[in-house]
Amino acid sequence: MWAASGVDDVQSRYGADVADSRINASAPLRILCQHDSGSCAACCGVDNFLDRSPTATHARLRRRSERVASAWPDADALRAVRDELLTAERSEVLFAAVKVCPFAGYVQEGRVGCLLHPSRHPTGDDLRDLSVYPKEVCAGHFCAPHDWLRPVEMDLAQSATGLAYGRVVTDAGLVKAVARALGDVLGRPLRSDDVLDCANALGELWRFLLNAWPWRDSDPARFGGFSFTGDDAVQRTLPTCLAGVCSDATAAERTILDALGTRALDESEAGAALDALRQSVAAVVAGR
Ligand code: SF4
Ligand code: SF4
Structure with a gap:
């Protein structure tokens, strides 16, 4: 703390x-x-x-x-x-x-x-x-993210700025999945010099994902991939937002969508959400 x-x-x-x-x-x-x-x-x-x-x-x-x-x-x-x-x-x-x-x-x-x-x-x-x-x-x-994040993932988390940073750094699963998604586009694991090169674009990516994600669940009890109930905030793992949907989402993309608090999506919404995510991630790598 x-x-x-x-x-x-x-x-x-x-x-x-x-x-x-x-x-x-x-x-x-x-x-x-x-x-x-x-x-x-x-x-x-x-x-x-x-x-x-x-x-x-x-x-x-x-x-x-x-x-x-x-x-x-x-x-x-x-x-x-x-x-x-x-x-x-x-x-x-x-x-x-x-x-x-x-x-x-x-x-x-x-x-x-x-x-x-x-x-x-x-x-x-x-x-x-x-x-x-x-x-x-x-x-x-x-x-826990102090123990769970590797140095390059810490660098990636710290490409988030302002108050959005707190939301990013406390979700190690989200950070790791975004690192994997960027690595998938790069064709190799993300490195710290990539994070440095893409600093501005990564800041934009986090702002979009955290503050402007159109498919966010509006329930305030929803935190990332979990929902909390009761005053004790008992944690409940939710089914993925892509449950029951035919989708070619990678494991990393699935994790990102869920970590963003995405509500359950139908086929066409799932396609649109994945497109938006892929375009945003590709734009970061293209801007290097
Ligand atoms: S990173 Fe945030 S949640 Fe983690 S110990 Fe520091 S202030 Fe607390
Ligand atoms: S803001 Fe956090 S660190 Fe400061 S007194 Fe309150 S609980 Fe403690």
Whole structure:
């Protein structure tokens, strides 16, 4: 849960006696939470909302940032702002039992991160115990993609910019499938220099897939290839969106469509969705 810049607190707890499974035993070699053009705070709950559109997310993060700035760095005032924000956002939250921290906000223009991070405090105090997690969890949790993604796949994930990056980096299956689809067009495995060469086109690809995909399931409980039910957000694997359809989709294309939260498609919709995906992927490779 490295939702801010800097490396100090991970280093300080490195090697500590760890009992909480949310806290990693050691810091990953490459921390994925922030990169030059994108940022993530998914594990702080920024996606646990009925409306996850860029507009609604931006308004929420802006309100948090302004309210926290008005109280910063007074702990009692921050506690009051926390309670005010938790109350204000309660009806917008998708799953009540999945924690949402109101201290995830804009640490810079367009960059989401931890507004309580000690690197922001005038004397380095760690106020993250005011949040919905113990500060040890805030400082020491790193999600599974840190282990699951290979270096080239991390590079590919980091071709996503802004807030869309969080959605990409937290879905290792999607990143791996897009890497495979690009490799299929290239006729060889994707390399890091390809990612560098195609940076702008890849940014466009992610924007299209994540923000403008026409076949997205409108059910807010749908996250990628899964649906979550009940306040505990119990995960249910959905049948592929191509179930029952005669399709020549590759395994990677199938994974991408499902990871985008594509609804069940009929034959003609499936053809159109696959064409759109193939054209978008081919355009990236053509633009090298
Ligand atoms: S979900 Fe993963 S990448 Fe995102 S802030 Fe949390 S630990 Fe970092
Ligand atoms: S204080 Fe909140 S925003 Fe900051 S790392 Fe912890 S959970 Fe995330």
